[in-house]
Each structure stands twice: as structure tokens, then as C-alpha cells.
Amino acid sequence: MRQPKNKERALAAVLLLPALLLLIPTYTFTLTLFQSFLFQAMLVYGLLSILWIIRHHYRLAGINFSIYLLVLIKINSPIGLGYQINQGKxxxxxxxxxxxxxxxxxxxxxxxxxxxxxxxxxxxxxxxxxxxxxxxxxxxxxxxxxxxxxxxxxxxxxxxxxxxxxxxxxxxxxxxxxxxxxxxxxxxxxxxxxxxxxxxxxxxxxxxxxxxxxxxxxxxxxxxxxxxxxxxxxxxxxxxxxxxxxxxxxxxxxxxxxxxxxxxxxxxxxxxxxxxxxxxxxxxxxxxxxxxxxxxxxxxxxxxxxxxx
Known part of the structure; x- marks a missing residue:
């Protein structure tokens, strides 16, 4: 049983590394370009979450879903929640x-x-x-x-x-x-x-x-x-x-x-x-x-x- 767990931990580490680059502030040229595609990265992590659930790798699914939520928050935070209306005629x-x-x-x-x-x-x-x-x-x-x-x-x-x-x-x-x-x-x-x-x-x-x-x-x-x-x-x-x-x-x-x-x-x-x-x-x-x-x-x-x- 140790080998599958080790493989699962290795996969989790591999998935976490790009997530860190997606979530840190965009203060450099390279990071700005990389994070331009944050929405697409979020979708990938969401799909991976579903894939790991189907394959019964629930720990990996949990890690991927957590990353998905964090990226979703980063995308939505600068976008307003509703339209400002009734300002005038x-x-x-x-x-x-x-x-x-x-x-x-x-x-x-x-x-x-x-x-x-x-x-x-x-x-x-x-x-x-x-x-x-x-x-x-x-x-x-x-x-x-x-x-x-x-x-x-x-x-x-x-x-x-x-x-x-x-x-x-x-x-x-x-x-x-x-x-x-x-x-x-x-x-x-x-x-x-x-x-x-x-x-x-x-x-x-x-x-x-x-x-x-x-x-x-x-x-x-x-x-x-x-x-x-x-x-x-x-x-x-x-x-x-x-x-x-x-x-x-x-x-x-x-x-x-x-x-x-x-x-x-x-x-x-x-x-x-x-x-x-x-x-x-x-x-x-x-x-x-x-x-x-x-x-x-x-x-x-x-x-x-x-x-x-």
C-alpha cells in the first residue's frame, strides 16, 4: 500500500507547484504572462478534481478542488458582484x-x-x-x-x-x-x-x-x-x-x-x-x-x- 500512497503524494506535489505560481501576486513580467490564463488553469484543476473522484483518489481530488476554489476567488475578487443602477434618468x-x-x-x-x-x-x-x-x-x-x-x-x-x-x-x-x-x-x-x-x-x-x-x-x-x-x-x-x-x-x-x-x-x-x-x-x-x-x-x-x- 505504501507505493500508491507515495505516488499520490508525488502527484500532489507536482500539482501544487504550478498552483503556487498561479496564486502569488503578479509583480513580474513572467508571472503576469503566466497568470493571464488563470481562468483556463482554474478549469483544468476543476476537471482534475472530478477525474480523481472518479478514480477514487479523494486526497488528490481534495487538493485539486482547493486549488480550484483559490483560483476562482482570485479571478472573481476584482470583479464586482452586481451592476450599479438607479444613478439617474x-x-x-x-x-x-x-x-x-x-x-x-x-x-x-x-x-x-x-x-x-x-x-x-x-x-x-x-x-x-x-x-x-x-x-x-x-x-x-x-x-x-x-x-x-x-x-x-x-x-x-x-x-x-x-x-x-x-x-x-x-x-x-x-x-x-x-x-x-x-x-x-x-x-x-x-x-x-x-x-x-x-x-x-x-x-x-x-x-x-x-x-x-x-x-x-x-x-x-x-x-x-x-x-x-x-x-x-x-x-x-x-x-x-x-x-x-x-x-x-x-x-x-x-x-x-x-x-x-x-x-x-x-x-x-x-x-x-x-x-x-x-x-x-x-x-x-x-x-x-x-x-x-x-x-x-x-x-x-x-x-x-x-x-x-
Missing amino acids: EQMTVLQFNVLATNQAYESTIDRVIQLSPDFVSFQEVSAEWATELKKGLAIDYPFSKVVSNDDASQGIAVFSKHPLIDTEIVEWAGTTNIIGKVKMHEEEINFLALHTRSPTTRLKWNSRNEHLNIAKKYISEKKGEFLVLGDFNTVPWDNRLKNFKSTTELQDSRKKLTPTFPAWNPYLAQIPIDYIFHSKGIGCRSLDSVKITSDHLAIMGTYELKGM
């Missing part, structure tokens, strides 16, 4: 979408946006071609806009609105283009920041992304009034740097469930959430859902209540 719909610079489905993308009919839209990866097509295709429905193409097509960015845009500016932070300004909804002026952080595929880009978040955090914290901050943040909700961004700015994530957005061609269980619409406490979020349009990202669209003047 005025409503606003917001769409966030990374179009993918190499995507050439211009007409179907524009038609889908018009069909969805959000009040305010933020686009990333706006190449020169995308800039031309978006301005031409959305001009009637969205008379107010700011469009910035870039030599690096993946860094082009744009906002379109059915309502007046005020004090819009293009600012460069950590080598990336951002759009700041206000959107006037009825009698209320709401600050907005549209951004696209670098994809942290290398340590240099990871540092750039972190610097970008720090600059954005400082800007938002020093600005008065209600805020919408939206874009492709290239990180997951449980990343410590994004958690710090939220706590410092006191912004709330519109996401109240996983709502993954990338990569769009993968099945739901193989996607991760990296696109966001954050809002200040004076704005209530009634709903947020992912929307299939085109591109390697799913769009996200939220409905918000404004407290009014």
Missing part, C-alpha cells in the same frame, strides 16, 4: 472595440456599429485605411469624432460620438497615443480617456504598458468630474497593476462577469478579458456584454445611467 450606451489594423472588413464593421447604435464609440488599431473608412462611414450617424492614425498602425486610435465632444486633445504617454476630452450628454459633461496600452509580449513592452497605466492613473486622479476610461488595456482584471489602477482612481469596472474579449476566434473558454470600460461612481452601469463584430477582439458594449445636473 439619462442613459448612455458605450462601445469599445479594437478593430485590428490588418482587418479589411470595413463595411461590415461600420454597418454593425450603426446597427448597435451606441452613443459613444472608442476604436483601437486604427490604421490610415481604417481612419479613412471610419470617418466616411460614420460621419452621418456620428457627427462628432477625433481620429488619430499612426506610423505604427496598431497604435492608431479614434472616438466617435452622437453627442458633442468638448476639449478633445491628443496626448502621448509612454510612446502611445491617447485621446482625452469630454462628451456632453444632455446637460452633463463627462470626462473620457480612450487608450491602448502596449501588448506586453516582451519585458520592454511590459514596462511600457505599466508606465502607461501609471501616467493614466495620475491624470485621472487629478481630474475632477465624472469619468469614462475605455480601451484595450492588454491585461486581465486580476493583474495587480490593473487592480492598483482601479483602487487609486476609484473607477469601477463595468464587467460583472468574466466577459472575455480576446482572441475572438477562440471558443469562450479559451479567451481572456483585456478590453474595458471603467466608470466613476457617479455613473451607474446597467449592463455590459461582449459583441461579435469583426477583428481578433470581441467588442464590449455597456449601458450607463447618468446622475444628471
